Amino acid sequence: MRPKNRPSGRNAPTFIENARRAQIIDAAIEVVAEFGYTGASFVEIARHARITKSIISYHFEDKNDLLDQLVRRIYDEIWAFVEPRLTEQTTAAGRIRTYIESEFAYIEGHRSQLLALGNVLLNHRDAKGRLRLKEEAQTTVVGLLSGIFEAGQKAGEFRAFSPTVMAVAVHHAINGALDRWAQDASIPLADYARELSAIFDLATRRDSVSAAPKSALQRKAPAAARGGVSP
Amino acid sequence: MRPKNRPSGRNAPTFIENARRAQIIDAAIEVVAEFGYTGASFVEIARHARITKSIISYHFEDKNDLLDQLVRRIYDEIWAFVEPRLTEQTTAAGRIRTYIESEFAYIEGHRSQLLALGNVLLNHRDAKGRLRLKEEAQTTVVGLLSGIFEAGQKAGEFRAFSPTVMAVAVHHAINGALDRWAQDASIPLADYARELSAIFDLATRRDSVSAAPKSALQRKAPAAARGGVSP
């Protein structure tokens, strides 16, 4: 989405336009993080950005547009941070551990981003009332993680389990821990990261139970025998 | 909080009053579940309850009061369901598994409650802007779970880990799974429950790695040696 009042005959945003947009999005992040989704009015965002609220309407099609871009910005930043670390890894277990650790590492310096992202995702609805952004976000992350889990299972690194459910568990355990830290930092983020890594390492590794017959059974008839779920 | 119109000198609500309040809270649950926190206006709630909006103001002090009671109602119902099942269990591991399973069992028939609860907790702020309800909720659940984990550790059932972090992970993994199911029921809730139980069983059991010397090490120098976190 682009502001419809963009001066005619020009398609590319100017330098000033980009700067303003960035400034407004920054302010919006702060405001949503501090006052929540419902407290994020244009007046409040404008006050934080030390501009008038009309400027916001001028640079963004509407509030949807602003929030969409806010979410996109945060995602891009996170991904730019996480992705290179992920590709360095060669094993599935390494990728999961790295994913957890790098999410935590990124958030450490971006508390507002975390809070803002959560608030917007959980509340922002399109015209039909659907939580489109939240659905997209979950699809993306769960898709990524479950892909890693599947690969790890095929490679024999992991025991049999539902990759989707495990991905959901990882995703929300991370977010929950981050969220808790954001409002009560008595436990350092690094500790959360280490503990979570341990948890999901134990929960996924192939020989997690023992080397006994049981695991042999598991290896032969994985999902079905254990009542595993389909996707 | 009580509606201030309640005739003075009378403390006990009448039968009709209770019925109306229940009806209104029911409607509010549906509306919040369907339209989200911001969509839960008095007009919309009244429309769902097939009453006029001023009846809501008549029976509740204000919107805060309504939402507080909504949350309390859902909590009471959940707890009434979960608690007896929990006390039946004699081992810590059994309690954790039962907690997971009974939460899932309760929600199976109460999708709206789940959605409404989440929306209110994550958005409802008091006059000072604090997410009081959310904080209370987390304190309670995490406190309950971490208590079980600590007991299990003392009893030798569990390996060494941070009970708080584990509790946070369990709490959010459950909520995340429930939330995902609520908007995409392609995986049956029972499967989520079984998989999650397995995950946290593996993640917590004492001999999770093997029965070898390693576990002896763990038993002797647990937290510190593994870089465990304090609380």
Added chain:
Amino acid sequence: MRPKNRPSGRNAPTFIENARRAQIIDAAIEVVAEFGYTGASFVEIARHARITKSIISYHFEDKNDLLDQLVRRIYDEIWAFVEPRLTEQTTAAGRIRTYIESEFAYIEGHRSQLLALGNVLLNHRDAKGRLRLKEEAQTTVVGLLSGIFEAGQKAGEFRAFSPTVMAVAVHHAINGALDRWAQDASIPLADYARELSAIFDLATRRDSVSAAPKSALQRKAPAAARGGVSP
């Protein structure tokens, strides 16, 4: 005005009915005195009377009726107090002094009545938007006082002046003093009374300037010569 729901076939109010009405009017006086005209809602009055608000509607036709009766009650009380003292007096000057003193004497123990009366008179409007009660009140008091002044002038007690204007001055000087005392009792009411009596004694007495020709002139061509006002 009478409540329209009065049980049919009976015209005279019962004992209970009168007691309730008195109770409600008392509560209304307190509430208006404390919270002002706008703060005097049925809920608040009912709370003070420790009854439900429906009882008010049951015993009074409507809010107009209640306020009318409130005003009438206070007037009757004041008049019952002032009137006998007034008739004891034989001179016009004595009557004025007595009027001032007995108003102050009555109010000394009836602060709420004073405040309630003022608030209602100055705000209560009929359907056409007229301040009927206020107009009636002023007509009555100013009529009474200006009558005394005229009599005093005819009797030669007073100098020439507009009886109406003097009555207005007396009326409002009294009310102003009472009102000030009601919210700041640092000066005793008795002092106000004594000073006000002195003021209007000096302002009205025949030989207030001197016994010289000037007063002769005044006596012969009073109002007109001094540019006096008509009524």
Added chain:
Amino acid sequence: MRPKNRPSGRNAPTFIENARRAQIIDAAIEVVAEFGYTGASFVEIARHARITKSIISYHFEDKNDLLDQLVRRIYDEIWAFVEPRLTEQTTAAGRIRTYIESEFAYIEGHRSQLLALGNVLLNHRDAKGRLRLKEEAQTTVVGLLSGIFEAGQKAGEFRAFSPTVMAVAVHHAINGALDRWAQDASIPLADYARELSAIFDLATRRDSVSAAPKSALQRKAPAAARGGVSP
């Protein structure tokens, strides 16, 4: 107080803003004068100003703000009219007479201002329920007048009396006369002014009784002997 929508970083109101504010205050004055304090709703004020009610909210923080500014405006106008006339006077008696006359002169063309001011002062309460504006107003005027009286007493112009009580009497006699005129103009304001001036001239002058022994007594033991009040 300023409207919070005012663009940040800008402190000075624009020309248009001032014009609108003036227009709205004018309308508010008319409405309060005509319909009273309770009748002065935003819709009604907007109707008189031929604007929509949200413009009022746009230009004033809230209703308190509007009414505060309304009162301030009227005070400023009155004072701008009265003050220069007052300073022309050299004697205390002259100042009192001038104060009376110039108040009347100002109100002659500003009937709505008088009525609006009275209605707001007598009804407008702050959050704690106090009639702050009324108290301030009385303090100011009574302070001014009693100061003049004290000066006059020291200069030997006036007899002994309580300056405060006299100030209260003057203040309310004026207001009462103005108020009466506002709703019944059968007596010209000029007549009120002349009569009131005479009243308080007679009531305050040193030789008000005569040159006889009585006055000698008064001159020697003034306040105490006559039971004068302290402040």
Added chain:
DNA sequence: AATGAATGAGAGTTCATTCAT
């Protein structure tokens, strides 16, 4: 004689958005 429940009109206020300049 009393009252709990309901009601609808209307209150002030907030908000994203539009528009002329």
Added chain:
DNA sequence: CATGAATGAACTCTCATTCAT
């Protein structure tokens, strides 16, 4: 590129009053 001004819809909440019981 910016913005002050305006707008109207929507919001929660209050109130006197009605009515069946």
